[in-house]
Amino acid sequence: MNQLSYKAQRRLILFGFLIVPVALCLTFSYYPAASLIYYSFTDWTGTGWDMNWVGLDNYKQIFTEPEVFLALKNNAYYFVGGLIQVALSLWFAVILTSRLKGRYGFRVMLFLPYVLHSVATVIMFKNVYHLDYGSLNSLLRTIGLESWQQSWLGNPHLVNVSLAFISMWKYMGLNMVIFIGALQSIPSDLYEAGSIDGASGWQKFRYITVPSIKSVLSLMLLLTLTGALEAFDIPYIMMLGANGTSTFVVQTVDTAFKYQSFGLASAMAVVLLIIVIFFIIIQRKVLFREER
Amino acid sequence: MKKPLLVTMTAVLSLSMLAACGSNNNEGNANTAGNTSGSANTAANEGGSGGEAKLSGTIKMLTHRTDYINDGTMERYLKKFQEKYPDAKVEFEGLTNYATDIKTRLTTGETGDVLMIPSGMPASDLPKYFEPLPDSMFDDVYFADNSAFEGKRYGITTGVNTQGIVYNKKAFEKAGIAKAPTTLDELYDAAKKLKEAGIIPLYMNFGAQWPMGSWGDGSAFYVAGDADLTTKMAADPAPFQEGNAWGILAKIGRDFIKNGWVEKDLYTNNWEMSKGEIASGKAAMYFLGNWVIPQVIGAGAASEDIGFVPFPYDNSGKLNAPLGGDYMMGVSANSKNKELAIAWTDFFVKESGYVADSGFMPILKSEKAESPQLAEFQAANPTFIEGLPNNDKFAEIANKAQIGIGTGNYIQDLLLSKDLKAGLDELNKKWAKAKTDLGY
Incomplete structure (x- = not known):
């Protein structure tokens, strides 16, 4: 040696x-x-x-048959759900970084759904959405709102919303933890200075918090977008893509395994890959522009 | 670059977890341990074959029956085999997700010595992966030529299935129905009475998706009375019509949904639970194959409470019923011990007791089914139509048109489309387009 x-x-x-x-x-x-x-x-x-x-x-x-891209319409539900999820998680993050009693307990509670495997999550939500035995409909019945009871998975106008809600519920905790991390890195003297100058809670949020976590926020939005494009596990495990819930990836998997067309399915996967890479490039351009 | 790959991998993994409840159309999700009692020795037909006791060695069998490996049934079959060939050993490997996993195994060559031939494999591919079986094995056997190519036979059926109404006699009694329906009017009448009695008339298992095949490709050929329907369909640009078998079946299915004669929550997969509901009489009927009967009994029903009759799709009183083979069993072309593998295959389908244990009809034409349900079915005297493998062009067109034969997904849409005509037209449109694209 x-x-x-x-x-x-x-x-x-x-x-x-x-x-x-x-x-x-x-x-x-x-x-x-x-x-x-x-x-x-x-x-x-x-x-x-x-x-x-x-x-x-x-x-x-792929590019001449509109049906293939029609599935992206269903991905849009997950994107909208994702936007609500980012807003909610930011809200929770702000609340849970303040000096709230029992904040660690709440953080754990909100983060736990992310730790559960999707299959477990979906099986759980099957029991929530079930028409006869589901806990959601039982709850509505108990509090006298029978007329609000729905076939959560059967109603074609509702089903994608129901599914997007699961995804929102599952991933919100992760977003929240990332936001909490970003929020904790803001020096507290900024807020003190703001208080001395007489800033209200909203003004502190708008002029101190938001600018400080801007890069994390835009990263989150782009992750939401790519996550929505790749939505697969929840609609597939819950519905097998039936009742108009088939997303782009569900359709890709069906093409490969149900219709034995691995060639076409591979091409669909490549197209998705290109779309995602495209968004990642945009993300890099937007995120690191200021640093240069 | 990595993320989409991760997604694809997750996709594949999740699929393999799921497809266990999706793709095994013919034998269901057979997780019912404990229905394997008694009848094993009844099919024994030994003696007279003393001179062959020289085969020895170890072979491996791949099977979809993980339940039979876990509860020791396979081991029992092996013991019986060893009475004949004391030096022979068989190892078993169960694949939970057989229908898709076996394709990968074939591609990579890890097939063991004996395996089930994946359904839907084009006949021209058989010689690549399988060893021809001796013709002497096929005397008096159903579906002898279903896995044949250029005069050689590569697989032997492991059981014969039919399909019809599996019903709970107690539930029928409670609703005041005296006898099982033999015409469509009687079926509708029974459904009405069952609903009035607070019983789910027919558990369709809409949400599980694969059982929906009964309302389409699983039944169309015998309702049409034409074993070779798929060949005709491959030549027809608009095979889905209100007046033909497809329309007849879809109309009955739609009527059941429209009148609330099926489970209420259509989109939740309640397959495992539904067996219990049929067994306990909370639900009265299944429209499935005889393979489900042992599973319903395993879920707690007494055998004498479960009946089985042909599906009454019209009022003529003269019904057709299908005969279909379960998985075909074959010997791998890579096997190092083909003689033993062939002997085991022959023993497994004819003498082991597997066929009766699984609730199938005997594979020998001269034998009568032993179970009371199959006897009841045969007593109704339907005209049996022996199913043929799907025409290769038919399969290609269906795949190209993204009509999932055997998966049931397009039937879900058909049964819920605004009106029957529109639903059928939609299928015809896809069919015609795929047919022209392929140049057939």
């Missing part, structure tokens, strides 16, 4: 440590991604290795 120069030793150690994560990353991230792109140019059915190169046919089909 001693004969090696310092530089060589350094290289050896660097490579030694890096090789494992890089190999894992290449095997489980980049190789599948490259295959995905390759499959998107073929007519692979998912069984065996027989496939024909079809060029851009799959992409042509």
Whole structure:
């Protein structure tokens, strides 16, 4: 070992440590991604290795058949839900960074839904939304609001709202924790100075809090957007995409596994990938513009 | 770059968790331990085959029946096999999500020696993955040619299914219905009386999605009285018509929903719960295959309370019923011990008792079904129509049109569309477009 120069030793150690994560990353991230792109140019059915190169046919089909993009309409529900979720989480974050009694307990309570696995969450909400035995309808019955009882999953006008609510309920805690982190990094003397100058609570929020967490806020909004585009687990586990709840990813999965068209499904996944990358680029441009 | 991949992976993972309750159309989500009593030894037909006791070695079998591995039923079959071939060993591997996982296994070659042939595999692919079975195995066996290609047979059926109304006799009694319906009018009448008695007339399992196949592709061929319906459909630009089998079935399904003769909450998947409701008589009928009967009994019903009759889709009194094969079983082309694998396959489908334990009808044409429900079904004397595998072009058109044959998703939409005609026209439009796109 001693004969090696310092530089060589350094290289050896660097490579030694890096090789494992890089190999894992290449095997489980980049190789599948490259295959995905390759499959998107073929007519692979998912069984065996027989496939024909079809060029851009799959992409042509995606962009010429409006049905494929109609599913994005359902993603919009999750985006709107996400906006409400960001607003709510900010509200809770502000309340729970103040000197409220039992604030740690509340933080844990609001964060817990995020820790639950989606499958568990959905099974739980099945019991909430069930028409006969569901706790929501039982509650409405008990407090005398029978007329408000709904078929939460059967009514085509309500079902996407019901589902988007689950997603909101689940992810709000995470947003809140991130906001709390950002809020705690604001120096308290700013608020003290504001109080001395006679600023009201709203003014402090508007002119001190918001500008200080602006970058986190815009990051949150973009994450909401990409999250909404990728909405999958909740509509799929709850409804299998039935009753007009199929999102873009649900449709991709159906295309692959129900209609045995892995080629087309890969192309759909690539299109989604491009859309998401597009938004990430925008996010970088917006977020880091000021820092330069 | 990583995030969408993560999503795709999550997608695949969640799918594999879910599809266990989705894709096993023919044998249901057979998680009912404890319905495997008694009848195992009745199918025994041994003796006379003494001279073959030289086969030895170890083979591996892949199966969808994880329940039979866990409760020791498979082990019991193996013991019986070893009475014949003491040096033979069989290992079992259960795949919870067989229908999709097996495709990956075939692609990568990890198929074991004996496995169930995935339904929907094009016949031309069979020689790539499977070993031809000797013709002597197929004497008197149903569906001998369903997994055949160019004169060679690659799979043997593991059970024969039919389909009809599974009903709870106690519930019928309570609603004052004297006998099981044999015509459509009687079926509607029974449903009306059941509803008045506060019983769910028919548990459709709309929310589970896959049981909806009964109202479409699972039944159309026998209602039409044409085993080869899919070949005709592949040549027809508008196969979904109000007057034909598709319209007849959809109309009955729609009537049941419209009149509130099905479960109230359509969109929640209550599959496991529904078995208990049928068993206890809270719900009266299922429109499914005979494979569900052992599961209903496993959910707490007494066998003598459960009846099974053909589905009365019209008033003629002369009904058709389907005969369909469950999974076909085959020997992998990669197997190192093909002789033993073939012997095990033959034993498994004919002598092990698996067929009767699973509630299937015997695979030999000359044998009579033993269960009281299947006897009742046969006593109604329906004309049995033997199902054929789907025409390859039919399957291609359906996939291209995104009509999920076997999944039930398009039937959900059809039964809830504003009117029947509009729903059928929608399907015809997709069908015609896919057909022209493919050039068929």
